[in-house]
Amino acid sequence: MRTYLDCIPCFFKQALEAARIAGASKLGQKRILDELAKVFPKFPLASSPPEMGKTIYDLVKRMTKKSDPYAELKAKSNRLALNIYDKLKNKVDNSRSRLLMAVELAIAGNIIDYGVKNSLNVDMELSKILDEENRSIKKESKAIFDYKSFKDALNKSNMILYLADNAGETVFDRILIEEIKRIDENKNIIYAVKEKPVINDALIKDALICGISNMAKVISSGSDAPGTVLSLCSKSFLDLYNKADMVISKGQGNFEALSGSRRAVFFLFMAKCPVIAKDVGCEIGDIILSYYPEKIIEK
Amino acid sequence: MRTYLDCIPCFFKQALEAARIAGASKLGQKRILDELAKVFPKFPLASSPPEMGKTIYDLVKRMTKKSDPYAELKAKSNRLALNIYDKLKNKVDNSRSRLLMAVELAIAGNIIDYGVKNSLNVDMELSKILDEENRSIKKESKAIFDYKSFKDALNKSNMILYLADNAGETVFDRILIEEIKRIDENKNIIYAVKEKPVINDALIKDALICGISNMAKVISSGSDAPGTVLSLCSKSFLDLYNKADMVISKGQGNFEALSGSRRAVFFLFMAKCPVIAKDVGCEIGDIILSYYPEKIIEK
Numbered sequence: 001m002r003t004y005l006d007c008i009p010c011f012f013k014q015a016l017e018a019a020r021i022a023g024a025s026k027l028g029q030k031r032i033l034d035e036l037a038k039v040f041p042k043f044p045l046a047s048s049p050p051e052m053g054k055t056i057y058d059l060v061k062r063m064t065k066k067s068d069p070y071a072e073l074k075a076k077s078n079r080l081a082l083n084i085y086d087k088l089k090n091k092v093d094n095s096r097s098r099l100l101m102a103v104e105l106a107i108a109g110n111i112i113d114y115g116v117k118n119s120l121n122v123d124m125e126l127s128k129i130l131d132e133e134n135r136s137i138k139k140e141s142k143a144i145f146d147y148k149s150f151k152d153a154l155n156k157s158n159m160i161l162y163l164a165d166n167a168g169e170t171v172f173d174r175i176l177i178e179e180i181k182r183i184d185e186n187k188n189i190i191y192a193v194k195e196k197p198v199i200n201d202a203l204i205k206d207a208l209i210c211g212i213s214n215m216a217k218v219i220s221s222g223s224d225a226p227g228t229v230l231s232l233c234s235k236s237f238l239d240l241y242n243k244a245d246m247v248i249s250k251g252q253g254n255f256e257a258l259s260g261s262r263r264a265v266f267f268l269f270m271a272k273c274p275v276i277a278k279d280v281g282c283e284i285g286d287i288i289l290s291y292y293p294e295k296i297i298e299k
Numbered sequence: 300m301r302t303y304l305d306c307i308p309c310f311f312k313q314a315l316e317a318a319r320i321a322g323a324s325k326l327g328q329k330r331i332l333d334e335l336a337k338v339f340p341k342f343p344l345a346s347s348p349p350e351m352g353k354t355i356y357d358l359v360k361r362m363t364k365k366s367d368p369y370a371e372l373k374a375k376s377n378r379l380a381l382n383i384y385d386k387l388k389n390k391v392d393n394s395r396s397r398l399l400m401a402v403e404l405a406i407a408g409n410i411i412d413y414g415v416k417n418s419l420n421v422d423m424e425l426s427k428i429l430d431e432e433n434r435s436i437k438k439e440s441k442a443i444f445d446y447k448s449f450k451d452a453l454n455k456s457n458m459i460l461y462l463a464d465n466a467g468e469t470v471f472d473r474i475l476i477e478e479i480k481r482i483d484e485n486k487n488i489i490y491a492v493k494e495k496p497v498i499n500d501a502l503i504k505d506a507l508i509c510g511i512s513n514m515a516k517v518i519s520s521g522s523d524a525p526g527t528v529l530s531l532c533s534k535s536f537l538d539l540y541n542k543a544d545m546v547i548s549k550g551q552g553n554f555e556a557l558s559g560s561r562r563a564v565f566f567l568f569m570a571k572c573p574v575i576a577k578d579v580g581c582e583i584g585d586i587i588l589s590y591y592p593e594k595i596i597e598k
Contacts, residue, residue: 005315005325008332012308026304030344033307037336045329 001256003045003052004275011040011052018060018199022069032063050227050257057198057226068197077168077200078209081109085211088175099154100147102179103268107287109172110165110251111270143271143286150266150289154180157187157245162216163228163258164193164202165251165269170210173250177215189216190240196224201253227257252276255288264294300555302344302351303574310339310351317359317498321368331362349526349556356497356525367496376467376499377508380408384510387474398453399446401478402567406586408471409464409550410569442570442585449565449588453479456544458487461515462527462557463501464550464568469509472549476514488515489539495523500552526552529560551575554587563593 015036019029036056043052061067088105095101154160162177164170177189191212194201202210207218222234228249230238241247247265249258255267255276267290271277277284314335318328335355342351360366387404394400453459461476463469476488490511493500501509506517521533527548529537540546546564548557554566554575566589570576576583 005328005332009308009311009315012311013305016304016308029304033304034340037340041333041336 001048001259001276001279003043003047003049004279005045006275007049007052008040010273010275011056012036014053015056015060018057018069019064021073022060022064022066024060024064028064032060035059035063048227048229048256048260050225050229050253051232053227053253054198054225054229054232061197070197070200074167074200074202074206077166078170078206081168081171082210085171085174088172092175092179099151099179099183102176103147103150103289106172106176106250107268107270107289109169110268111287141285141287143282143288144280145287145289146266146291147289149291153246153264153266153291154183159188159240159244160190160246160248161240161244162189162191163221163247163249163254164191164207165254166200167202167206168200168210169250170202170206170212174210174212174215177212181215190244191216191218192221192228192237192240193218194224194226195220195222195234198224198226201226225253225257227251227253227255229257230261255290259292261292262294265292266290267292300347300558300575300578302342302346302348303578304344305574306348306351307339309572309574310355311335313352314355314359317356317368318363320372321359321363321365323359323363327363331359334358334362347526347528347555347559349524349528349552350531352526352552353497353524353528353531360496369496369499373466373499373501373505376465377469377505380467380470381509384470384473387471391474391478398450398478398482401475402446402449402588405471405475405549406567406569406588408468409567410586440584440586442581442587443579444586444588445565445590446588448590452545452563452565452590453482456486458539458543459489459545459547460539460543461488461490462520462546462548462553463490463492463506464553465499466501466505467499467509468549469501469505469511473509473511473514476511480514489543490515490517491520491527491536491539492517493523493525494519494521494533497523497525500525524552524556526550526554526556528556554589558591560591561593564591565589566591 012033015032016029019032024032036059039055060069091105092098092101162173164173180187180189191207193203193207197203204218204220207213212218221228221237223229223232225232242263247263249255249265249267250269252269252272255269258265267288269288271280271282271284271286271288274284280288282288311332314331315328318331323331335358338354359368390404391397391400461472463472479486479488490506492502492506496502503517503519506512511517520527520536522528522531524531541562546562548554548564548566549568551568551571554568557564566587568587570579570581570583570585570587573583579587581587
């Protein structure tokens with residue numbers, strides 16, 4: 001997805017939020033915004049928002065001299081999410097369709113902003129998302145929900161590349177990966193996280209803490225943008241990306257980075273901003289399981 | 300009110316919106332944002348947001364070569380508001396307290412964003428704001444509502460300076476001014492509008508079209524910021540501002556510009572953004588009739 005003009009005010013909002021989380025003084029926060037003002041006019045709008053995102057978070061890290069401003073938040077997210085692992089597992093055990101529930105929980109993990117809250121009342125948060133009666137994501141929220149294509153692709157795929165989003169959310173991903181392995185334990189699942197700290201995105205250590213490595217091979221994509229920006233990824237990741245039978249991509253950042261990609265990708269996320277909602281053709285707050293089939297490149 | 304760091308992303312949002320309303324091309328919109336990026340780092344945060352607002356709207360006018368980008372919207376607002384004048388008057392006639400209803404309608408006029416809509420279903424819009432049963436603004440929305448002080452001040456005041464906000468809203472102001480005159484026809488009311496076009500703020504011609512001049516003397520404040528920034532006002536306006544027995548100030552922009560003023564002012568507006576809500580100590584969407592008594596200046 002290209003960057004829209006409406007993303008520009010939001011870049012300043014994100015920079016300010018990150019500066020605050022990094023503990024910058026008011027003067028420091030202002031300096032970061034002033035610096036962003038110098039940088040963004042040169043940024044080509046044909047690039048995706050996570051590319052500018054990388055610039056913003058690099059700037060915050062450099063100017064606050066904090067290599068991982070969100071470290072504490074990520075640790076807390078992992079802890080809170082691990083605490084409810086059994087509850088999540090229970091939901092899957094008691095559901096009519098284990099895989100569907102696991103997919104929905106994986107998306108719910110992207111919705112619940114447990115990183116920034118002091119405590120996690122998961123039942124309350126999940127009940128907002130899940131319909132209490134059938135414990136499924138409310139129909140009206142599922143604007144785009146290509147579950148059949150997802151299930152079909154899963155059945156046909158052996159090598160599956162799973163692109164992580166945030167720390168903590170990783171526990172929800174583990175639930176889905178465990179269900180995929182339950183269908184066929186020989187499936188080869190690769191779980192790709194970011195290379196270096198950027199916002200609250202999961203790194204290798206978050207994936208390990210959350211217990212992903214028992215079920216999937218954990219790798220870094222090589223990118224430290226808040227989205228899998230292919231031009232920033234390592235050669236070895238790109239080989240896997242092109243070779244994989246199926247790519248499951250979590251979160252808005254990965255959608256922004258990869259929606260223009262040539263290869264087929266399943267995007268699982270909630271539309272959190274008006275720009276994304278317009279681009280996808282849905283409303284803010286809608287749940288998206290969207291299949292972007294392989295693009296035919298005209299020669 | 301000083302400018303908060305959170306106002307900076309919003310400045311970009313406002314510039315983009317104004318650029319679009321002025322009919323700028325996408326490239327033109329981007330250029331306006333780039334230009335704002337050059338300007339805002341020099342802007343002192345001790346100044347009030349409408350001072351930066353002036354810079355933004357001047358920039359849009361200059362770069363789009365449109366001296367009054369909101370002219371059509373303002374004309375439509377006046378027309379739509381005038382069409383419902385009889386209905387508003389009827390509400391006052393049928394209310395238990397004419398003055399209270401007129402005050403509430405004057406605030407409602409600030410809430411209803413009739414400028415940007417294609418049609419005005421005033422009953423629907425007003426019923427959102429007014430409680431259907433007693434036709435009064437819902438109690439829970441009245442976070443700060445110093446009506447008693449307002450009424451007391453009104454009784455004691457002869458010369459009243461009324462600071463206008465938007466075109467169209469002027470019709471709602473007329474309703475309140477007519478009630479004030481009904482209490483005492485000898486009260487001297489001065490209705491001050493902006494000097495030059497800025498956003499959809501009312502100018503002298505808007506006040507005349509909306510029929511204010513039958514009840515009040517219409518003047519310009521001399522300021523063309525989207526708020527009565529005293530340092531930009533004319534000498535003759537400042538004399539009136541200092542001399543008036545009572546100042547009634549409409550809208551958020553005037554609050555931002557004057558909340559730090561020495562003299563006593565009654566502010567009537569809805570808190571429309573998180574920065575204002577935090578500054579005032581209320582929630583977004585709250586209705587404010589706030590009395591800022593004369594400040595004691597330490598010598």
